[in-house]
Amino acid sequence: MRSDRPTWDDLVWGTEDLDLIWEAFHENSKSTAVDDALPNYVVVDWMTRMKNALPYDAFAAIPLPPVAILPPFRLGLGEAILARQTPRGIAPASMSFAMLAALLFYSYGINRPNEATPFPRPLRNVPSGGALFPLEIYFHARSAVESLAPGLYHYNSEEHCVRRIVNRDLSEELACCLFQPEIVRGAALLVIQTALFRRNTVKYGDRGYRFTLIEAGHVAQNINLVATALGLGVWNVGGFQDRALDRLLGIDGINHSSLYLQAIGEKID
Template identity: 40%
Template sequence: MHPVDAFLLEESEEAVWESFHENSKTSRATPHLYFDRHPSDSTVLAMMNRLRETKPHRDRPRIALPYDLPGSETGLDEALTERASARGFGPGPVGLADVAKVLRCAYGVTRSNADGAYPRPFRTVPSGGALYPLELYVWARDVTGLERGLHHYDPTTHELHDLGAFEAGGCFVQGDLVAAAPAVVLVTAVFQRSAYKYGERGYRFVLIEAGHAVQNAVLAAFGRGLAAVPVGGYFDRELDALMGLDGLHESVVYTLLLGRREPE
């Protein structure tokens, strides 16, 4: 047997992903993580009403974002085929309107769902059970019209909450690339919003949803002529700590760097 084939077939007790994947499979026999069986619709609705739709940050200054967002310069077909992950950024800031568009396309509210049985308005991404477990933050490094620092995005009001000074360049594997980016979108997950209904499977749904949101953001950025690159190379515990997250109930699951395109 070829050594590569042997490696691929080998099972390792230390491979956490194998254990997680097995334990997060949907089963007819395995009991629910929190309930004896899958929660009823009434239980799900009661929990949705108890859990926050988004983090409020009521004590922080609020910044209204423009609803009249700039149009895309390219169509969807071109964005899908021409998009490329940035390997660097050109000089100069990015505009607040462009950041607002990226955020709204990534995770903004699209429909009220006022006539539905469940209370969550729909957003730009598919979400398991329409539970929307993600939170988006913007680390503004050079954004026109926005103070430098960390900001939390409220999709229900299309506003930013100013969380104050912030510096996390040392938390990334590619620190030089981050240092050149005028804006960094930090995607966190409040896991309980999904896990209470789906148990271990909910963790899978959280990560899938983060991918949906970041892909939306990448396409929106390309449509505005910006450079973008999704980044998973960061030191989780350090970044969570700087953001004031406990790393267990809420943690960073994805990041996206935004900036101007490099001159051709």
């Protein structure tokens, strides 16, 4: 028998109908048995025409060290999982170019072709809905990263290279985008995940937006574990001003928008 006493939800949210955006999104992105699905040939055509990474061909490519000579991990997988924690602080201590390459490759690098299936996109070090890989990886390096001039860079996983797309230190501009600006000032490296949503939504509709957010979590966890295994500290950052950061990256913030930041440096425990 139903009690007339108010529930916890009644006390917190009230009994009136609320226009909750998160609730509307979750409802609209649910899958059903009657959802329309694109035919495979349409998906294959889209994937064939879609680049694996945004082209920044006007900027010189800086090759990353081959995967075979990336630095060894100090910890095994189980040890890294148990050791991962948000440090009390991080400092912009020196980071080798090979360590940077390891962070980029193991987080979102290509690890094998996909020739045995009708879908032509090569596969990476994270699962991705339909192997569509909607994310792009940018990073801001300060002088603490060996062999790299300060600036904003883009990672091209297919070419295993980076390109410097802004040729100056943006530390203070980036700090102004964060609600905790000291995070940027203490980092040797700031990794920025962005998403081209249409890469996923063309096949999955609103559900593709949900898949994109899930994939960003996969990449972020890889970065956490690789950094921990290399002896580095990571601060995972969701508190930033989206529009300001998008403007700084030169992206429109609608079709292509920032999702997730991670500041990496020497641990201060």
